[in-house]
Amino acid sequence: MRLKDKVAIITGGARGIGRAIALLFAQEGADIVVGDVNMQEAEKTCLEIRSLGRQALSMEMDVADYAKIEGALNKILDKLGKVDILVNNAGITKDNLLLRMSEAEWDAVLDVNLKGAFNCLKAVSRPMIKQRAGRIINIASIIGIIGNAGQANYSASKAGIIALTKTAAKELASRNINVNAVAPGFIQTEMTAKLPEDIQQKMKEMIPLGKFGSPEDVAKVCLFLASEEASYITGQTIVVDGGMVMA
Ligand code: NDP
Numbered sequence: 084m085r086l087k088d089k090v091a092i093i094t095g096g097a098r099g100i101g102r103a104i105a106l107l108f109a110q111e112g113a114d115i116v117v118g119d120v121n122m123q124e125a126e127k128t129c130l131e132i133r134s135l136g137r138q139a140l141s142m143e144m145d146v147a148d149y150a151k152i153e154g155a156l157n158k159i160l161d162k163l164g165k166v167d168i169l170v171n172n173a174g175i176t177k178d179n180l181l182l183r184m185s186e187a188e189w190d191a192v193l194d195v196n197l198k199g200a201f202n203c204l205k206a207v208s209r210p211m212i213k214q215r216a217g218r219i220i221n222i223a224s225i226i227g228i229i230g231n232a233g234q235a236n237y238s239a240s241k242a243g244i245i246a247l248t249k250t251a252a253k254e255l256a257s258r259n260i261n262v263n264a265v266a267p268g269f270i271q272t273e274m275t276a277k278l279p280e281d282i283q284q285k286m287k288e289m290i291p292l293g294k295f296g297s298p299e300d301v302a303k304v305c306l307f308l309a310s311e312e313a314s315y316i317t318g319q320t321i322v323v324d325g326g327m328v329m330a
Contacts, residue, residue: 085310087112094146094203095173097124099223099272103298104170104305105176109137111306113168116159118144118171118203138163146173146199148203149206156206165214168309169207171244172222178233189236196240197247204251207258217260218309221248222301223320225328241266245320252318261317263308268324271295272287291326 091108095101096117102124105115109132117132117139119125125141132139140162143144144155146230159166174196177188200221211217227241245264252262269275275295278286287293304323309312322328 084112085306085312086168088160089113089147089167089309090116090165091168091309092116092118092142092159092166092203092207093170093172094118094144094199096170097128097141100173100267100270100298100301101170102128103302104130104172105139106135107299107302107306108309109135109139110166111310112137114138114140114163114276116140116142116163116166118142118146118235118327129320144173144203146171146203147194149202152202156210160210166207166210168218169203169214170220170222170305170309171203173199173262174222174224174240176237178235178237178257180233180282181235184235189314192236193240193243196237197243200244200247203248204247204262207253208255211260212258214296215259218259218313219251219255219260219262220308221262221306222305223248223266225266225322225324228322228328230268247288248320249318256317261308261313263316263318264312264320265301265308266320266322266324266328267301268322268327269295270301271297289327290324292319294325296323296325316323 093105096105097119117125129139223244224241248264
């Protein structure tokens, strides 16, 4: 029960890594807001959280739209009274080689992945500053550290997340708000499961631990960063990638 009675907002919490974070935080005693655009899946995740005995609120939150985020946050504060933890997890890809990448593909990915994290971080900082406590965890990616052909928009957005994490950590530290990032490598999701076996094998050969990570591997690091155990850590990016990227 490392998060007993805390309130956590998980953006993109309906499925994938966000869902795993939402469920683990609930198991550890937190009440959860699943902020997403996929309301059908968000409600399914909320049902699972309620079966663990915790409160769960599915909240329509297009992270790219600041006005909607402010509105959602006011509703959350009305219903649950506070926000202790924000996990900026919502993220999308629209891959293309540089010369073929359209302005729309660039803008869409930057709007959700980077502006979305800024919007949510800005909105929750106000109540967190008032309560003189908070934890913000941004989901980056190793692609934001090493780059990847075909992902100019995605890699720039994830590198931006890492820089945003450091600046927010410096600005909010005096108010007892810790801001950290988690940078996953290849995580076993619906997306990786669909890749042909030989491609999956080649990808695994690049990973020293020889396997993909699970959404739960990422969730466990988020839990650590949200818990008391990480109270002296801020502005850091923790890589969860089976050893692919070593500084
Ligand atoms: P998924 O696509 O499985 O889930 C993302 C969730 O976010 C979906 O429910 C999606 O809704 C929702 N979402 C999309 N756009 C928005 C928006 N504008 N506002 C709110 N919610 C939105 O993603 P993953 O679980 O794979 O990834 C989660 C995070 O982890 C992302 O930031 C990703 O970049 C990062 N990551 C993932 C890795 C991986 O291997 N999977 C590796 C490294 C980093 P919908 O269903 O409608 O799309």
